[in-house]
Amino acid sequence: MTTTPSTQAMLSPADVERIRGDFPILQTEVNGHPLAYLDSGATSQKPLAVLDAERDFYLRRNSAVHRGAHMLAAEATEEFENARATVAGFVGVTADEIVWTSGATEGLNLLAYALSNATFSPEHAALRLSPGDEIVVTEQEHHANLIPWQQLALRTGATLRFIPVDDDGVLRVDLIDEIITERARLVTFSHVSNVLGTINPVSEIIARARQVGAIVVLDACQSVPHLPVDLRALDVDFAVFSGHKMLGPTGVGVLYGRGPMLDALPPFLTGGSMITTVTMEGAEFLPAPQRFEAGTQRVSQAIALAAAARYLDAIGMDRIAAHGAHVGRRLLDGLDAIDGVRVIGTAGHQYDERVGLASIDVAGIHAHDLGQFLDDRGIAVRVGHHCTQPLHRRLGLTATTRASGSLYTTDDDIDRFLQGVSDARTYFGVTS
Amino acid sequence: MSSDELNGLYQQLILDHSKSPHGQVTLDNPTASSHQLNPTCGDEITLSIEVDSGTIAHVGWKGHGCTISQSSASLLSTLVEGREVDDTKLLLEEFREAMRSRGTIELDEERFEDAIALNGVSRYVARVKCAMLAWVALEHTLEGR
């Protein structure tokens, strides 16, 4: 469940300063200015607790997991599995429902390939996709939650459909009954858009998917780092997120699968560590989640990701969400006051339905030029299509400039960004 | 408030060319055309040339993108119209070498005329592709690709 951020629980400026002390990289100077890091939507910075957890593992317990009878192997395995329980608990599910992946992209591909493997397996007939079946995505999706499904449709003969967005990028929830029909076998969408920052109406879409018996997949990449997320309460079948966007290291992420759903899936990658009995002719597989974790695992990363979850928990996701709403409001209010700036995805949305992120188009200034101008002042933003070409095309844009915050974002970071956007209009001569 | 490097990148001439670009015409009888896309930022150009007895008689392009890619296409059109194909190929190599030099090689003013305004780009590794877009399109038309 997503709790509406309450302003009482917000992080105070003193809290944010204390938090910043845990992130040494935020003290970096860029082009002679203190860094204002507003690219957390792409990847977050990491606190010392996360860096220390990874280093500590290599210093004291480094060993392969689920193999070997020695002391270090046992300790490493225990810590690795504890990490799974911690991260599972962080999103309201149980440890055996969590598969480690390299990130959301791999998680979505794992799922798509497991489903196409079901096509060739008599045991998995119930999951088989064939011509006439439909896979439903949205026009808002990150390429990571679009292309694997396009490819799955190609491989199986199923049809890909999508829930469109309106002129402002908002999902046309009014059309879901038409688009999600009895033919829909799988419905996948993002919890929070990485371009618009809007929190999508999860329960309405899920209710419709349930009516027609479709599998529900949630891309929770941009929600898990910023909101309290309880995947069980949301009632999704599968969900993915990436460690590196939630203060964890790169190279680790999560595929969640509701117990029976995950157990019903055939494997994708095969090899060591995911089997019981192997003969020259065939193999039997371990139950989930091990069935999906072939080969030597990303142990230090998983342990560091658990440290990130504990760090976030200690501060409190309610307060982090309230801070994100504050960052979003300050961005929006400031941007609204600058001529020639279009913030995409705002119409019809309340402040509290957004995270601390805004993407803009500035009339007469290409996003790359704006990003360059801001970088010159030490302000780090993302420019381009943010891996959402169809959404940008739909909105009549090729590139936007995105500012995205996190729990360490200060009012000063935002104000410098706002001043930068305003000054860029003068610099590039578009003020008249 | 903006640094000298940034002002070196966005020289007035660059800003002027990107606002009122040269060469945005459609050619009647193009000898060759090339479409180039920079997938990371979505900048696009379609550039055509008319070659007449070993000389580039006309250049025409259409496209959209950042200040650097647009001004570079504009400056290129002015520079190579009326130039021999062989010399244009040399010019292209010189341009590429300077752009990739991370600020260590400057464009020769005698050869590049106004296009030396693009000198500042080579310090910004991420922007070299923007400046190169039109030049790569030109290279492809010359190679008949």
Ligand SMILES: Cc1ncc(COP(=O)(O)O)c(C=O)c1O
């Ligand atoms: C909404 C969304 N989905 C998927 C992804 C892909 O995540 P990753 O690149 O970590 O696999 C991202 C990150 O860019 C994202 O923002």
